[in-house]
Amino acid sequence: TQLLEQSPQFLSIQEGENLTVYCNSSSVFSSLQWYRQEPGEGPVLLVTVVTGGEVKKLKRLTFQFGDARKDSSLHITAAQPGDTGLYLCAGVRGADGLTFGKGTHLIIQP
Amino acid sequence: DVKVTQSSRYLVKRTGEKVFLECVQDMDHENMFWYRQDPGLGLRLIYFSYDVKMKEKGDIPEGYSVSREKKERFSLILESASTNQTSMYLCASSLFRGLRETQYFGPGTRLLVL
Known part of the structure; x- marks a missing residue:
């Protein structure tokens, strides 16, 4: 079974600070996705990274796929309360769906 | 916009009851999935289906079955509910499989088994 480890598990910071969360595996993935889930809702896709070393930006969010396609990071610049989730x-994992990490709970305090 | 709906947001059942969780998607997606989400364990795949009347076991199929009689509807069945099946259940659908797969999730059903 391919496993994805996310860190940190919980993160609480002040509005305006920067942060990075990590997603690591010992296995190679053909692509990696990041979702955000808000309380009482299902996850919503933010981005898919496919190529080793790929960097994608979504406003204040920067996503990077590791060169070996085993890890990824999400960096948020000047975090806002709306980033909480x-x-x-x-x-x-090929044609058999997705393997999810356990998630990072992020709280941005005003 | 893709819409995935689940029949109930909250459900309370007794141990031993048969429980049906219904999921409907409106975008003609071939692929549908059932996950459960538990604190500290993340999302775990229970069953998935790539076509009408077909099903594949995910990582934790024990105690569950599924039905896909129509393309837009995927049902999760707990034959005899147990307290360890108390969880948040999420349904998802996708158009593609593999590299560019995007899964669209419903809002979830929070099931409590007493």
């Missing part, structure tokens, strides 16, 4: 990384 559960961030999940998911590895694509």
Whole structure:
């Protein structure tokens, strides 16, 4: 079974600070996705990274896929209270769906 | 916009009851999935389906079964509910499989088994 480890599990910071969360595996994934889940809702896809070393930006969020396609990071610049949520990384395991990490609970305090 | 709906947001059942969780998607997606989400364990795949009347076991299928009689509807069945099946259940659908797969999730059903 391919496993994805996310760190930190919980993170609480002040509005305006920067942060990075990590998603690591000992396995290679063909692509890796990041989802955000808000309380009482299902996860919503933020980005898919496919190529080793790929960097994608979504406003204040920067996603990077490791060169060896085993790890990924999400960096948020100048965090806002609206960034609060559960961030999940998911590895694509061929044609058999996704493997999810356990998530990072992020709280941005005003 | 893709819409995935689940029949109930909250459900309370007794041990031993048969429980049906329904999921409907409106985007003609081939692929549908059932996950459960538990604190500290993340999302775990129970069953998935790539076509009508077909099903595949995920990582934790024990105690569950599924039904897909129509393309838009995927049902999760707990034949005899147990307290360890208390959880948040999430349904998802996707158009593609593999590299570019995007899964669209419903809002979830929070099931409590007493």
